[in-house]
Amino acid sequence: MKFKRVFAIVIDSVGCGTEPMSKDYGDDGANTIKHIAEACNGICLPNMQSLGYGNITKIKGVDENPNPIGGYGYQQEISLGKDTLTGHFEIMGLKVTKPFKTFTENGFPKELIDELEKQTGHKVIGNCAASGTEILKVLGEEQMKTGAMIVYTSSDSVLQIAAHEETFGLEELYRCCHIAREICMKPEWQVGRIIARPFLGTNAADFKRTANRHDYAVSPAGKTTLDNLKEAGFSVIGLGKISDIYNGCGITKSIRQSSNHEGMEHMIEICKNEEFEGLCYLNLVDFDALYGHRRDPQGYKACLEEFDVQLGELMASINDDDLILITADHGNDPTWTGTDHTREFTPLLAYAKNMKGVNLGHRKTFADFGQTIADNFNIKLQEYGDSFLDLIK
Secondary structure, X not given: OOOOEEEEEEEOOOOOOOOOOHHHHOOOOOOHHHHHHHHOOOOOOHHHHHHOHHHOOOXXXXXXXXXXXXXXXXXXXXXXXXXXXXXXXXXXXXXXXXXXOOOXXXXXXXXXXXXXXXXXXXXXXXXXXOOHHHHHHHHHHHHHHHOOEEEEEOOOOEEEEEEEHHHHHHHHHHHHHHHHHHHOOOHHHOOOEEEEEEEEOOXXXXXXXXXXXXXXXXXOOOOOHHHHHHHOOOEEEEEOOHHHHOOOOOOOEXXXXXXXXXXXXXXXXXXXXXXXXXXXXXXXXXXXXXXXXXOOHHHHHHHHXXXXXXXXXXXXXXXXXXXXXXXXXXXXXXXXXXXXXXXXXXXXXXXXXXXXXXXXXXXXXXXXXXXXXXXXXXXXXXXXXXXXXXXXX
16 A cells, blocks of 8 residues: 555546547537636636646646646546546446436426326426526426426436425435436436435525435446445545445445535545545536536636635645545536537546656546556456556655
């Protein structure tokens, strides 16, 4: 074991350029970070620049660094798809060969909705692809008055149920989502995630989603690096929606968060105050949910700059035997057409105290990330991925 603690961060949707399969998804030319910086006349990310972020792709405001203090490279996806589950499953060693079903164009089939209404006892309203905040403005008051469930989807493989946290009840919402999860396990309807979306407020002008979101995901099709870490006796601390993404598999401790900022605060606090051996694994969803899907490059820029400040605090807090690893799970270019994810390369950054700057190169699968973690803790390696641990010196 080279590092006692690994702090892994997924900067959700922050892709870094077109890859060979991008054209198959209509994404030839997408580059999330490059186009954010261009749309905003530059972006300031000094800590990521110090690691070599500007060496991966052209980013206005983030210069190439001839003397980086960390490792830098980029990763290519081998799985089919460009969604959250596919990206995360591959990061931890699996190859997804059958994309999860999406229902973006026409909503969910009548048979599915009928079954959901029958088993939950609630009428469904909505049943369309929509922004989670916009649909509350349209249907939130009706939901409160009638006790119906707002069901909607997105470009991802998700069935989301929104209901008022007080008038509908949080536990009732969770119950209905459990039912939806069982229904959507049927092969013809298999949805990657069911998401509970509770909200508060009294009218369309002040409805706000709460931090009590809960995801009910399909379990990974095989054992991931997380499972192998847990079975070997190491800690696997999942922050944010990490536990939900892997359906709890391989997680020893889970902490929820209401924002990227809070997620980084949790990681920094753990870094400073918790002694453990293993992995602390964080997903930062705001990049994707608040700015990528909503095609908001200015908001995306501000969120990235805030992250970079907190990354600097984390870098200053680690011990000599700690490692920070950063990647993304897919792209979501806010300058692209539509509101879907974009199939892209993802960045790879590494930092440990006293390490030499190194070009980690073109990694041929996201699974290299998890394989490096497995290699570090000398646990069972996955079928996919090549460790780059020997390059981190």
